[in-house]
Amino acid sequence: xxxxxxxDTGKYGRGIYAACDIKKGEFIEEAPLIVIPKDxxxxxxxxxxxxxxxxxxxxxxxxxxxxSLYNHxxxxxxxxxxxxxxxxxxxxxxxDIKTGDEITVNYNGDPYDNSPLWFDVID
Numbered sequence: 001x002x003x004x005x006x007x008d009t010g011k012y013g014r015g016i017y018a019a020c021d022i023k024k025g026e027f028i029e030e031a032p033l034i035v036i037p038k039d040x041x042x043x044x045x046x047x048x049x050x051x052x053x054x055x056x057x058x059x060x061x062x063x064x065x066x067x068s069l070y071n072h073x074x075x076x077x078x079x080x081x082x083x084x085x086x087x088x089x090x091x092x093x094x095x096d097i098k099t100g101d102e103i104t105v106n107y108n109g110d111p112y113d114n115s116p117l118w119f120d121v122i123d
Contacts, residue, residue, distance in 0.1 A: 001112035002026060004066060015071045015102045022097040029091045031067025036060045054089060056082075063089050068107060079111050083106060 002019055009015040022028065033056065036044065041060045052068035053060040062068055066076070067089050070078065079094045094111050097103060105111075 031063035
């Protein structure tokens, strides 16, 4: 049984939601990455993909699975960790998440980092 699913948020397009209660610290998903070399990214940065990438060293990366579809929040209920050796991003609950809640991460990587992003944040 999947513990997450995708649906329209009604405000931001698609988002990831909890299919069951998820406890703080619980593993949510491991998303494999497609790494886009820096020189190739120059040709892609004006595409829709620019809204879905993670910084991966000097490169960019697209997360597969649901990985690139988590919405941003400055008060996230999930966080992610990079696994360089496996070329994946692992998502964990940062707080308890109830069934039906949207699962969000802080795009800055650190759940407490309130640095501005490349878009206006409505949080």
